Amino acid sequence: MTDTDHQDIVRKRAMLNDYVLSLLLPGLGHIVRGWWRKGLLFWLFLVIQGGVLYIAVMRGRLAWLAYSASESPSQYWFSTTMLFLFFVILWLWAFFDLRRSIRASDVETFVQGYWQIVSRRFSKDPKGLIGLGIIAIVCYVAIFAPFFAQGNALKMDLVNFLAPPSAQHPLGLDNFGRDVLDRIIFGSRVALGIGGVATLLNMLFGGFLGLIGGYFRGVPDAIIMRILEIVNSIPFLVLVLLIVSLWGAGITTLIVVLGIFGLGPARIIRSEVLSVREEDYILAARAVGAPTLRIILRHVLPNAIASLLVVTTMTIGVNIIVVAGLSFLGFGVRPPIPSWGAMLQQAQEFMRSAWWMAVYPGLCIIITVFGFNILGDSLRDVLDPRLK
Amino acid sequence: MAVVLFGLTLLLFILLKTMPGDPARIMAGLGATPESIEVIRNRLGLYDPLYVQYWRLISGLVNGQLQAMTYHKPVWTVIMERLPATVELGVAAMILALFVSIPAGLLSAIYRNSPLDYGVTTAALMGISIPVFWFALMLMLVFGVILHILPVSGRGATLFGWSFLTVDGLRHLIIPSVALSSVLMALNARLTRASMLEVLRQEYINTARAKGLRERVVLVKHAFRNALAPVVTNIGLQVGTLFAGAVLTETTTAWPGIGRLIYESILRRDQSVVFGLALFMGACYMISYLVVDLLYAYIDPRITYD
Numbered sequence: 001m002t003d004t005d006h007q008d009i010v011r012k013r014a015m016l017n018d019y020v021l022s023l024l025l026p027g028l029g030h031i032v033r034g035w036w037r038k039g040l041l042f043w044l045f046l047v048i049q050g051g052v053l054y055i056a057v058m059r060g061r062l063a064w065l066a067y068s069a070s071e072s073p074s075q076y077w078f079s080t081t082m083l084f085l086f087f088v089i090l091w092l093w094a095f096f097d098l099r100r101s102i103r104a105s106d107v108e109t110f111v112q113g114y115w116q117i118v119s120r121r122f123s124k125d126p127k128g129l130i131g132l133g134i135i136a137i138v139c140y141v142a143i144f145a146p147f148f149a150q151g152n153a154l155k156m157d158l159v160n161f162l163a164p165p166s167a168q169h170p171l172g173l174d175n176f177g178r179d180v181l182d183r184i185i186f187g188s189r190v191a192l193g194i195g196g197v198a199t200l201l202n203m204l205f206g207g208f209l210g211l212i213g214g215y216f217r218g219v220p221d222a223i224i225m226r227i228l229e230i231v232n233s234i235p236f237l238v239l240v241l242l243i244v245s246l247w248g249a250g251i252t253t254l255i256v257v258l259g260i261f262g263l264g265p266a267r268i269i270r271s272e273v274l275s276v277r278e279e280d281y282i283l284a285a286r287a288v289g290a291p292t293l294r295i296i297l298r299h300v301l302p303n304a305i306a307s308l309l310v311v312t313t314m315t316i317g318v319n320i321i322v323v324a325g326l327s328f329l330g331f332g333v334r335p336p337i338p339s340w341g342a343m344l345q346q347a348q349e350f351m352r353s354a355w356w357m358a359v360y361p362g363l364c365i366i367i368t369v370f371g372f373n374i375l376g377d378s379l380r381d382v383l384d385p386r387l388k
Numbered sequence: 389m390a391v392v393l394f395g396l397t398l399l400l401f402i403l404l405k406t407m408p409g410d411p412a413r414i415m416a417g418l419g420a421t422p423e424s425i426e427v428i429r430n431r432l433g434l435y436d437p438l439y440v441q442y443w444r445l446i447s448g449l450v451n452g453q454l455q456a457m458t459y460h461k462p463v464w465t466v467i468m469e470r471l472p473a474t475v476e477l478g479v480a481a482m483i484l485a486l487f488v489s490i491p492a493g494l495l496s497a498i499y500r501n502s503p504l505d506y507g508v509t510t511a512a513l514m515g516i517s518i519p520v521f522w523f524a525l526m527l528m529l530v531f532g533v534i535l536h537i538l539p540v541s542g543r544g545a546t547l548f549g550w551s552f553l554t555v556d557g558l559r560h561l562i563i564p565s566v567a568l569s570s571v572l573m574a575l576n577a578r579l580t581r582a583s584m585l586e587v588l589r590q591e592y593i594n595t596a597r598a599k600g601l602r603e604r605v606v607l608v609k610h611a612f613r614n615a616l617a618p619v620v621t622n623i624g625l626q627v628g629t630l631f632a633g634a635v636l637t638e639t640t641t642a643w644p645g646i647g648r649l650i651y652e653s654i655l656r657r658d659q660s661v662v663f664g665l666a667l668f669m670g671a672c673y674m675i676s677y678l679v680v681d682l683l684y685a686y687i688d689p690r691i692t693y694d
Contacts, residue, residue, distance in 0.1 A: 235632035362522035369517040
């Protein structure tokens with residue numbers, strides 16, 4: 001047995017030990033290896049997850065624990081499943097990240113990939129981290145809403161209605177005696193859900209139009225651009241208001257209308273594609289006879305992904321504000337479902353007596369949208385390929 | 389532009405034809421007999437082919453004969469009665485926004501990465517994140533309900549149909565225009581900052597500095613003018629933002645402008661007012677777009693239109 005073979009075996013055994021440690025507790029393997037920051041980050045996630053689990057257990061709200069409670073446990077299934085899914089993801093992620101890092105540390109690398117540069121730059125940008133933190137918190141609240149809320153989002157307390165903030169109801173009660181904090185917690189689901197899905201549709205639909213227009217130019221581009229101009233010429237809010245008033249308010253209508261008529265991304269994607277298609281590598285791909293679909297999927301899209309990410313983040317913020325505006329005008333989410341915009345609409349009548357009804361939902365809108373905007377702003381800087 | 393305008397009328401017409409609610413019944417009012425509804429339906433020509441109806445709507449708008457369904461007045465009269473309120477609101481908001489945002493944007497670009505810059509960029513990001521209607525509500529709460537120094541809502545006294553001519557009207561104008569200007573302020577500050585940074589990178593700025601000009605001369609004479617060109621031309625493109633913001637601000641503060649009118653008309657299903665007003669807003673946007681294009685050539689001599 002040569003010396004190098006022996007070293008190899010020792011190294012492999014040490015590696016195995018690290019893997020076992022990582023499986024025992026995510027992040028432990030990283031810390032043993034000396035990657036403190038990453039290991040502590042995993043521990044932070046672990047603590048947050050544990051905290052959520054603790055709250056859920058203490059309140060008896062894990063789906064199968066809740067059978068004893070008076071409410072039906074069905075409303076807890078989603079959150080419970082997500083909680084355990086997150087745990088599984090955390091464990092797997094820590095394991096595979098460790099494996100990847102160990103393998104990467106064995107090979108000497110001199111060139112960093114684009115995404116490596118991006119992630120390193122992003123981790124040094126306070127703006128982006130703040131934005132990501134805000135969004136993470138809002139997402140957590142939305143996903144685990146039934147764990148955090150006291151269960152008074154819909155339950156009316158007709159004796160103490162309009163009660164000011166107190167220890168039991170930190171943000172007060174609304175005009176039907178429903179807990180404002182609970183309604184805000186559940187409202188985050190509506191805001192993120194509609195904002196997110198509508199933006200997904202925006203990107204798919206707008207991306208399709210933008211790709212066709214930008215890549216093929218000529219007649220299809222002219223037609224698409226005219227359509228965009230027509231839709232853009234009336235203020236977006238007025239158009240959406242008009243259509244929602246025709247089709248009837250509701251979550252599905254909102255998502256579809258915002259998804260189809262939010263054509264802002266299409267224009268940006270088109271201009272991005274227009275510039276990408278002139279690059280030499282597209283010419284090269286076409287010269288070797290690659291089919292159009294392949295060029296679009298393998299060459300145009302990946303090179304436009306940076307601006308797509310920025311647009312997506314910003315669009316979510318815009319959609320959340322528009323949904324809030326529509327709900328405020330009474331054309332958004334139907335009343336019993338808690339949504340931030342609709343809460344503000346109710347609050348308007350009780351401005352003189354119950355300021356808490358108006359202040360807090362608005363703050364939530366601002367913080368959430370601010371998170372998306374600041375993240376988008378940071379991504380724009382970080383993803384810019386010219387700055388290396 | 390003509391194509392776009394035609395497309396817009398078509399889009400609106402299709403939308404209105406799918407609107408639920410019988411316009412004849414709305415016009416007839418409550419307690420109308422089926423016979424009278426039928427008479428109105430015939431008078432409105434709801435049984436005519438669609439292109440005839442479309443043509444009647446367009447020609448009615450052009451010659452001013454189209455009647456509003458819920459006002460017993462021509463659509464144009466209704467719009468024109470409400471227009472001054474929105475114009476003064478929009479102009480006040482825009483002036484306010486420019487007075488704050490241009491200096492803020494310029495300063496934050498000049499003192500890049502200073503605390504001032506961070507303050508301005510953060511405030512601007514906050515500005516585009518704040519829903520205008522919530523901002524209006526908060527202003528009403530603080531200055532109207534708690535401090536009692538400004539009227540909470542409404543338009544106040546007017547002179548010749550304009551409220552900025554009277555003290556009372558001016559006091560009423562403050563809250564809606566400040567609320568409406570918040571978004572514009574943020575947008576313009578970001579734009580000014582970006583454009584100033586771009587200009588400061590140009591070589592003629594280096595040249596100006598290299599030939600020994602004082603920094604103030606470099607900034608005022610060489611940088612400002614070039615940096616402001618995109619900002620000035622962009623004002624025209626913000627007409628759409630203004631209208632959308634006006635719908636929310638005017639409904640929140642009970643300001644009787646066209647933003648509130650279109651909201652009320654949608655609620656009342658007054659199709660002719662909605663049609664006229666949406667078309668009016670679209671036309672305003674397109675005209676301002678055109679003006680911007682022309683203005684661009686005037687401000688930047690390198691651009692010519694043949």
